[in-house]
Amino acid sequence: MAEAEIYADSGSLSRKVVTVSAGEAHTLALTAFGVMFDFDFMREGDGSVYSWGRGTFGRLGAGSEVDRLFPAKVEFNSADTRGNVKIVQVSAGAYHSLALSDDGSIWSWGHNTYGQLGVNGENSLVPSLVQMFHELHPPTSITDHESITETETRLQISSIKAGGMMSLAIDNLGSLWTWGNCPSQDTLTENEFSLISTYTPIPIWNFHGQTVVKVSCGNEHIVALVTTGETHNGDNLLCYSWGNNNHGQLGLGDTEFRTTPEIIKKFNQKSPYTAYEVACGAFHTSILAKKDGDVSTSLCWTFGLGDNGQLGQGSGTNSLYPEIVEGIPENIWLISVDCGLFHTSVVSLEGYVWSWGMGNGLGLTESEDGDAFFPRVIPCNGLKYPYFKNPVQVACGAAHTILLGDNGCKIWSWGRGRSGVLGNGKVNDYFAPNLVLWPPLEQDFMENGNGKLVDNEKELMEEIDLLNSKLLMMEKYVMVLHGSVFGRPFEEDKDVLVSLRKTGSFDVGKEWENMLESCDYGELLRLEMFYGKMIAGVKDKMMKVRIKEMIKECLESSKSMDY
Structure with missing residues (x-):
């Protein structure tokens, strides 16, 4: 989701999550930014960022490389700006993270070997302001900077995206910028694909007179949705791709790399289909598209590497062209799609989730059920509904999946749980959705079992420790009892x-x-x-x-x- 949403229902805005983003083994969540009125009180969402999972390289922005088993707030140094930092968008790369503030500034933290943080330096354990954009000007601005003010020339960013080892941004004029380990635009390397590492944002000059609306990137390729003219009217989007194409991940019908963007024919100006969402895995791509004139039905298309079933097309072969994913019911509207390392997930407006690819669609490398070559429904575990009520977005990491639902009040996770990736306080793998511990524990006011408000952190942590000890004792008792009855260890997913x-x-x-x-x-x-x-x-x-x-x-x- 490119922009924060303002909710007008009951409850605290600070607990509403508007978007989630999954990296290789970490997850980011962004709370609402805005003001709402609740009875006689005015509540304000502060646009805060929370992170959990693996802490290596500082990707969590916590000031250390320690793992986090449940969501914890990321602190931004407001001394770098004129006031409080309010974030409106987040994006997780493989080992780094990006955040966009309401004033158009970019913050970054985590891995920086290739300059993907937009700074010339080492890895960063905490968010730092990307100063490079403050020194750049929009590609269409005039050259005589002395005749115009700083406000008029300062580059304003409206959207961000983090990929494997690269970062992307769209400015307020619809221009696209890239930095980190990016596909080279140098035509001299025409016979051999190459990547260029830079911490300085580089503009993509090929969309003059057009507006880049959405963009996604994998390890070595980029796919963008771009308008046919200067403005976006909702249906005039074309789909471009460039970069490495060794598995057909550009959807251009061959395996030749591209140094400059090229239109994917399936979604060109003459096509009856218009793409509206795009997601890139490491070496495959997924696109949501609607048929022109139809506002109630959409289709999922995939192409690229398919050896683990991540294309959902019934086989483990690669696809050089976009092909429709079979097995998803007709006459539904898909609101979100994302690609993991070797798996893909989509969610419909009604709240049904489908996944396919490695580890039965979970992204796990070790799974008794093997890989899923067709979409499989992910049930809403523990509830009476087979679907997730009021879904918002699905996000895929390397081997885990996150589902934001209940209008942003609940987060589910499943897949690999090591390092606390699932945000449920445990490090176990889960083959069915489990609730992330949300709202976070450090909420200013939380209710205890007696319905009373607790604002003492020490008292709260003692209560949590007591509950954890009771839970551990219960788990041990279950193990002993089950072993006595059945003569074998207790297996949670089966027993x-x-x-x-x-x-x-x-x-x-x-x-x-x-x-x-x-x-x-x-x-x-x-x-x-x-x-x-x-x-x-x-x-x-x-x-x-x-x-x-x-x-x-x-x-x-x-x-x-x-x-």
Whole structure:
């Protein structure tokens, strides 16, 4: 999402997330920036940035390289500006991060080996102002700078995008700038693809008289949506691509690289389809497009590297042209798409999420289910709905996926959990969506279990530590109990009781039926021995009778079964 949104419903704006962005192993979330009225009070969203996940290279902006297991606020040094910093957009690259403030300034932090931070220096552990743009002028400005004021010549940025090792920005005149490890525009390297590393933003001169509206980039290629004329009217977008094309990720029908932007024919001026969203993985591309005149149906197109099923076209082959992803229902409107390293995800207006690619669409390198070559539905785990209510955006990291829903009040995550990438306070991998710990723990005021407001950080942390210790004790008890009954370790993704997983309540009768269907005779005998020992410790006579009846019924049923 290029701009922050202003919400007018109940609740604090500071808890509303307007956009999320996923890097290789970290995630950024941006809260709303604006003012709303709630009964007799005026609340203001401060445009704050939160980060979590792997801290290597300082990509979290936390002042260190320590991992964060749940969202924590990123602090900006307002001494570098004239007032408080209010952020309106964020973007996560592989190992670096970008933020755009409301005055058109860019902040950056993290990995900087290739100059992707826009500064001439080492990696940065905290956000720093990109001064280079303050020294540049729009490509169309006049050369006699002495005759115009600083305000008129200062370059204003309206949108940012971070890729693998490069960064992109669109200014308020619709011009595109690149820096970091970018595809070379030098025609002298025509016979061999090359990248140029620079911390100084370089303008892309090929769109004179046009406006760049959206842009995305992979490891070595760039795809942009550009107007046919000077202004954007909603339907006059063309799709351009350039850079490395060794896997067909430019969608131009071959594997030849391009030093300058070239129109993808499937989305040119004569095409009946108009692209409105674009996302780049490391070596593949995905585009959302609508048919001209149809405002209710859209399609997802993919091209490039497909060996792990990240194209969703039913095979592991590459595609040199944009092809429609089969398996997504017709007559739906897709609101967001993103590409991970080797997987892709989309979300519809109704809240259904589809993923495909490596690790059954999760992006995981180790998965018992293999790769997903067709889209698979991601259910809304733990809720009665198979969809996510009021979705906003989907974002993909290298091996994790983030879904922003409930109009920005809830964040779900799944995939690789190491280093706290999923933001749920744990480091486990999750194959189904789990809620990110949002609102963040350091919120000024939080409610405790008694409904009282707590503003003492020490008291709050003590309460959290107590809950964590209780949770750990419960997990150990479950492990011991499960091992005693079934003779093997507890596996969270497989052994959660069906009735608990689906309804949130425990149905004893239903679980006995499930055990009879799934357990072998040896397991049932171990179960009988376990409950035999348990009966000895039961004081209530009626309970003993009931337990004996249940065991008898189960054993009689098991003897009648064929094994």
